[in-house]
Amino acid sequence: RAKAEGRGCYRTFTAEMDETVKVRGSIEEELRDALAAGEGLEVAYQPQVAGAGKPVVGLEALVRWRHPTRGMILPDQFIPVAEQTGLISQVGEWVFRDACATSRQWPNLFISVNLSPVQFRVEGFAERMIKIARESGTDPGRIELEITEGVLLEDGGQTAQTLSALRSAGFRIALDDFGTGYSSLGYLHRYQVDKIKIDRSFVSSLGKEDSATAIVGAIIALGQAMNLTVTAEGVETHEQERFLRSAGCDELQGYRYSKALSKEQVARLLDHASQPEKKSVLMVSPVT
Ligand code: C2E
Numbered sequence: 001r002a003k004a005e006g007r008g009c010y011r012t013f014t015a016e017m018d019e020t021v022k023v024r025g026s027i028e029e030e031l032r033d034a035l036a037a038g039e040g041l042e043v044a045y046q047p048q049v050a051g052a053g054k055p056v057v058g059l060e061a062l063v064r065w066r067h068p069t070r071g072m073i074l075p076d077q078f079i080p081v082a083e084q085t086g087l088i089s090q091v092g093e094w095v096f097r098d099a100c101a102t103s104r105q106w107p108n109l110f111i112s113v114n115l116s117p118v119q120f121r122v123e124g125f126a127e128r129m130i131k132i133a134r135e136s137g138t139d140p141g142r143i144e145l146e147i148t149e150g151v152l153l154e155d156g157g158q159t160a161q162t163l164s165a166l167r168s169a170g171f172r173i174a175l176d177d178f179g180t181g182y183s184s185l186g187y188l189h190r191y192q193v194d195k196i197k198i199d200r201s202f203v204s205s206l207g208k209e210d211s212a213t214a215i216v217g218a219i220i221a222l223g224q225a226m227n228l229t230v231t232a233e234g235v236e237t238h239e240q241e242r243f244l245r246s247a248g249c250d251e252l253q254g255y256r257y258s259k260a261l262s263k264e265q266v267a268r269l270l271d272h273a274s275q276p277e278k279k280s281v282l283m284v285s286p287v288t
């Protein structure tokens with residue numbers, strides 16, 4: 001396209017690419033510095049519940065980067081750079097340590113951690129995770145590792161081994177963004193997992209597209225038949241909740257209940273929820 005439109009266009013294209021490369025380069029450098037200094041990265045925790053007004057059952061660890069000049073950077077903006085540069089292993093371990101500490105703080109909740117396919121493929125990955133959990137005195141049974149199709153693709157047998165080492169150590173495995181990949185059912189057949197998380201794209205189309213409604217219902221039925229826990233992501237409305245609950249979905253996560261919170265905010269939320277007279281304030285007046 002650049003060629004067809006002449007030389008000027010080609011130059012612009014190159015300039016844009018240069019800009020992208022520069023921004024990427026500086027993100028890499030700044031992320032390296034942030035990791036070395038132990039500053040800037042934060043973990044936010046999003047509650048998972050059985051329904052509005054129901055107790056919090058788990059928290060998903062979601063990384064954030066509070067950048068000194070760029071402001072808050074969300075994972076979609078820097079995880080890909082971290083993956084391309086190999087920094088993801090450090091980021092992932094840092095998040096995992098924080099999650100372990102959080103798990104010890106609230107031993108009656110499970111903590112979910114997202115794993116990158118790149119991090120997952122590093123030699124000795126399972127052993128490192130097991131070691132970190134042990135060192136921090138965390139029961140792996142309270143930690144849930146979220147993997148996506150990316151982890152399960154291109155398996156040379158190594159993936160199955162890593163997964164089974166992690167499960168043997170007690171970690172639970174969740175298939176994140178379920179239904180969006182092109183071999184979701186194949187993975188369920190081939191790998192042992194404990195939970196499936198229905199992707200937000202299906203949840204947000206509930207009640208708007210018949211196909212989404214049918215797919216969500218079928219995923220929940222499948223999970224039940226296979227004895228897996230089923231969680232819905234991105235629940236925002238009462239109607240979505242009503243459908244999911246009546247279809248038998250076990251756990252719900254989304255802005256209807258809470259966005260991702262700091263640990264201080266989680267502490268306050270749990271505090272309020274444990275006091276019946278205040279419960280209605282936080283747990284039944286969700287953000288919609
Ligand atoms: P995910 O694991 O599927 O996490 C759910 C994402 O959906 C989070 O975005 C969350 O804030 C957002 N979300 C939750 N409820 C709602 C809702 O009701 N409506 C809408 N519109 N969004 C909702 P976030 O925190 O920006 O994370 C995006 C993705 O980045 C995550 O998707 C995960 O794949 C990745 N990620 C986050 N933290 C980590 C990490 O520590 N390591 C790795 N490897 N990936 C991470």
Ligand code: MG
Pocket residue numbers: 060114146176
């Ligand atoms: Mg996730």
Ligand code: MG
Pocket residue numbers: 176177197199200233
């Ligand atoms: Mg997800």
Ligand code: MG
Pocket residue numbers: 177200
């Ligand atoms: Mg997602």
